[in-house]
Amino acid sequence: xxxxxxxxxxxxxxxxxxxxxxxxxxxxxxxxxxxxxxxxxxxxxxxxxxxxxxxxxxxxxxxxxxxx
Amino acid sequence: xxxxxxxxxxxxxxxxxxxxxxxxxxxxxxxxxxxxxxxxxxxxxxxxxxxxxxxxxxxxxxxxxxxxxxxxxxxxxxxxxxxxxxxxxxxxxxxxxxxxxxxxxxxxxxxxxxxxxxxxxxxxxxxxxxxx
Numbered sequence: 001x002x003x004x005x006x007x008x009x010x011x012x013x014x015x016x017x018x019x020x021x022x023x024x025x026x027x028x029x030x031x032x033x034x035x036x037x038x039x040x041x042x043x044x045x046x047x048x049x050x051x052x053x054x055x056x057x058x059x060x061x062x063x064x065x066x067x068x
Numbered sequence: 069x070x071x072x073x074x075x076x077x078x079x080x081x082x083x084x085x086x087x088x089x090x091x092x093x094x095x096x097x098x099x100x101x102x103x104x105x106x107x108x109x110x111x112x113x114x115x116x117x118x119x120x121x122x123x124x125x126x127x128x129x130x131x132x133x134x135x136x137x138x139x140x141x142x143x144x145x146x147x148x149x150x151x152x153x154x155x156x157x158x159x160x161x162x163x164x165x166x167x168x169x170x171x172x173x174x175x176x177x178x179x180x181x182x183x184x185x186x187x188x189x190x191x192x193x194x195x196x197x198x199x200x
Contacts, residue, residue, distance in 0.1 A: 025134040032136055032199045041135050 003060045006034045008052045023047055076129060076141075077189070083118040084181050090115040091178065140195050147191030148184060155183050 009019050009030075016034070020027040023044070032038035040048065049056045094111050097103050103111045130138055163170040171179075 026137055028199065029134050029136040037199050038136050038139075044135060 001039045001060055001062060002036060003033065005030070005048065005059065008054075008059065009034075019051075022051055079125065079129075080122065080185055080188070083122045084185060086118040087115045087181065088178060090118070136199060140192075140199060143195040143198075144188060144191035147194060148188040151187035151190060152180070152183050155187070156180065 005019075009016070014022075016027045016030045020030045023030070025044070029038070029040075033040055045056050045060060049059055052059065094103075094114055097111065098108075130141060133141065159168060159176075162168045
């Protein structure tokens with residue numbers, strides 16, 4: 001799965017630690033999601049979507065599929 | 069949240085030390101004949117209390133972690149379980165073949181705690197690198 005988390009975070013000038021705090025997870029978790037080493041659970045994906053006020057599919061997409 | 073494994077390591081170390089200290093104290097008291105026969109079972113099991121405390125806290129601690137940290141700990145515990153099994157089984161077989169001293173469980177349990185701690189630490193190193 002690929003995601004636009006790093007881009008969305010950069011647009012808001014948030015550090016990984018800022019985002020981690022907002023999502024109530026560790027910074028390592030944010031980093032692992034951004035680098036594609038870990039796919040978040042559905043509840044966490046929903047929390048991310050809610051935070052960025054975007055649908056999940058606008059943030060996450062299956063491997064090889066990009067929404068641009 | 070990032071320092072959770074350090075907290076776990078500190079807690080494990082403190083409880084292992086407490087267990088060892090209690091075992092030594094109880095051992096000395098037994099040798100010196102300070103334990104009345106009616107309290108012998110309680111004195112013998114005293115060092116087990118920190119171990120029970122450890123496992124009670126382990127569940128609470130795992131629940132407090134976020135999902136990736138929990139996955140990391142689960143994988144590290146798997147490494148710990150596997151390594152400990154291999155070490156204990158290996159030592160048992162070597163003792164059977166008289167390559168190493170044949171220590172009974174009465175003498176081996178302190179070593180078992182050390183093996184558990186170090187195999188967990190090795191598990192941490194391996195698994196955390198995977199998600200770095």
